[in-house]
Every structure is written in C-alpha cells, then in structure tokens.
Amino acid sequence: MTDTHEPARAAEQEPTVLLTTEGTTSVVTLNRPERLNAIDPPTHALLKQRLIDADLDPDTRVIVLTGAGRAFCAGGDVKGMEGETDFGGGDRVLSMGRDLIDAIIRLEKPVISMVNGVAVGLGATIALMTDIVYLSDDARIGDRHVNVGLVAGxxxxxxxxxxxxxxxxxxFLMTGRLIGAEEAASIGLVSRAVPAEELREQVFALADELAALPPYAVRATKASINKTLQLTAAQVLDLSLAYEHLSMKTDDHQEAVRAFTEKRQGHYTGR
Known part of the structure; x- marks a missing residue:
C-alpha cells in the first residue's frame, strides 16, 4: 500500500502513525512510543487518515489497530495542554475528536484493537469504539479525563x-479509575483478556478467521450493529464535547495539568 499521507516531520523520524499490511490484514500502529503513543493534533489527523486508507484498500479484509512500544495509547498529550483552552482548531464547528470517532464508527471493514499496554482517555475511547478489543493481561484501561480537570467528552x-x-x-468515568484486563473482560468492557505473550498470535488468528468469511456478510453485519452506536454518538457526542470544551477553559483544568507535569497533588476550587 502506497503511503501518501506522511506529516511534515524531521527526515530521520518515522510518521506518528504507521500503516503496514500482512496478507489481507492492514495494521495501523500508533507510533509515538517515547510519549506512550499520546495523541497530539497531527497524530489525531493522521490516525483518521490511516484508518480510512486501510478501509479503502481493496486487498484488506481486516484492520488491526495497536500501539508501538509498551503502550497502546496514553490518550491526549497532557504535556501539551498547559495554557491550551481550545481543541477544535479555531473556527471549526465540529472538533477533530468528533471527526475521528465518526470515522471509526463508519469504517466498513472489521477493526480489532490489539491493546498491548495502557489505554487511557482518548486511547481507551479509540479502542472501545472499534469492533473487537483484545487486551493484554498486563495492560490497564480507563478514562482519566476528570483527573486532568476535563469532561469525558x-x-x-x-x-x-x-x-x-x-x-x-x-x-469509572467520574473517578478516572484504571481497570485491569481481567476485570475489563469480566464486565464486558473488552472482548477478551489475553496473555501478553499470546496477544499477537490470538489477534491475528481472529483476523484470519474474519478474513476467511464472506466479506459483504461480515461488513453488513457490522454496519447493522453499529447503527446503535451511531445513534448514541449522535445524541451524546456533540454535547459531551461541548462540555469538554468548556472544561478546558477552567482554572481547575490548568491546575490539574500543572499538577500532572509537576508530579504533585492538585488543589481544586470548582472554578
């Protein structure tokens, strides 16, 4: 598959999201291991494009989404948030977050999240919005928006x-608590908790199983189930993103970011 969407980065650096193929499976890999694959705005846009590219590839039947290094995705890049009070991009009506979630829900081909390490905040959302989630048994998942003074929007x-x-x-969303793999599987948050040493083998076995089935039947079944998710996202997402946007402008959010970067307990006033 030809790569035509690389961001402007230093020549010696790889793109922040990789797209490779293994037989009939496209593998989309978040590639900021030094930042635990935390997502900054360029990575946000590139992830959406890589997923669409994989979905449009005529030779691809299944997409696997994973992270490089020891994490799946640590969420939004908190270190870049200090002083930031906007996430939609100036005059945008809908945020980049809405764009990405809409794109994930509308992908036709089955998407398996191979969660090889921590998946937090936006990272957890991205994984859970895909079709099937296999979580390494040494990984944790959770949404810690509230811990940085933000709405889980x-x-x-x-x-x-x-x-x-x-x-x-x-x-879980109001406490920001992280959940271990066994608990996440037992409550139905993820599909399976898988021994770390078997994660890749089991994910690609599932990908092969899906790829061997009649593709239209698989994709139309997915599309039918995802109608419920589309309706829910249409009802909830704009409001929750608006609340998140408002929370970015609070003093408590800025204090939470400073506390995070300074590795101390935050002191919150409700403002």
Whole structure:
C-alpha cells in the first residue's frame, strides 16, 4: 500500500502513525512510543487518515489497530495542554475528536484493537469504539479525563454506558479509575483478556478467521450493529464535547495539568 499521507516531520523520524499490511490484514500502529503513543493534533489527523486508507484498500479484509512500544495509547498529550483552552482548531464547528470517532464508527471493514499496554482517555475511547478489543493481561484501561480537570467528552460518555451500563460507566468515568484486563473482560468492557505473550498470535488468528468469511456478510453485519452506536454518538457526542470544551477553559483544568507535569497533588476550587 502506497503511503501518501506522511506529516511534515524531521527526515530521520518515522510518521506518528504507521500503516503496514500482512496478507489481507492492514495494521495501523500508533507510533509515538517515547510519549506512550499520546495523541497530539497531527497524530489525531493522521490516525483518521490511516484508518480510512486501510478501509479503502481493496486487498484488506481486516484492520488491526495497536500501539508501538509498551503502550497502546496514553490518550491526549497532557504535556501539551498547559495554557491550551481550545481543541477544535479555531473556527471549526465540529472538533477533530468528533471527526475521528465518526470515522471509526463508519469504517466498513472489521477493526480489532490489539491493546498491548495502557489505554487511557482518548486511547481507551479509540479502542472501545472499534469492533473487537483484545487486551493484554498486563495492560490497564480507563478514562482519566476528570483527573486532568476535563469532561469525558471525546466519546467515553457514549461508549462506556453501551458496554457496561450507566451505573458502572459513571463509577469509572467520574473517578478516572484504571481497570485491569481481567476485570475489563469480566464486565464486558473488552472482548477478551489475553496473555501478553499470546496477544499477537490470538489477534491475528481472529483476523484470519474474519478474513476467511464472506466479506459483504461480515461488513453488513457490522454496519447493522453499529447503527446503535451511531445513534448514541449522535445524541451524546456533540454535547459531551461541548462540555469538554468548556472544561478546558477552567482554572481547575490548568491546575490539574500543572499538577500532572509537576508530579504533585492538585488543589481544586470548582472554578
């Protein structure tokens, strides 16, 4: 597959999202291992494009999404948030977050998240919005927006209640608690908890199983199920993103970011 969407980075550096193929499987890899694959705006845009490229590739039947190094995705790049009060990009009506979630939901080909390490915040949302999630047994997953003074607006408020019910969703989203793999699988948040040494083998075995089936039947079945997710996202996402946008302008958010970078407890006033 020809790569035509590389961002402007230093010549010696790789793109922040890689797209490779293994037989009939396209592998999309978040590639900022030094930042635990935290997502900055260029990576945000490139991830969306890589997924669309894989979906449009006529030789691809299954897409695997994973992270380079020891993490799947640590979420938004917190170190870049200090002083930041906007995430939509100036005069945009809809945020980049809405664009990415809409794109993931509308991908026709089955997408398996191979969660090889921590998946937090936006990283958790991205994984959970895909079709099947295999989580390494030494990984943890959770949405810690509240811990940096933000509303869980980038999709967490839409997908978590669908997967685990409103009560559990509120417990996890309002505390920002991280969940181990076994618990995540037992409550239905992810499809399976898999021994770390077997994760890749099991994910690609599933990819091969899906690829061997009649492709239209697989894709149309996925599209039918995803109608519920599309309706939920349409009801929830714009409002929750608007709340998140407002929370970015609070003093508590800036204090939370400073506390994170300074490795101390935050002191919050409700402003």
């Amino acid at each position: 980038d999709g967490g408020a839409a997908i978590w209640p669908l997967l685990v019910g409103p009560s559990r969703a509120k417990e």
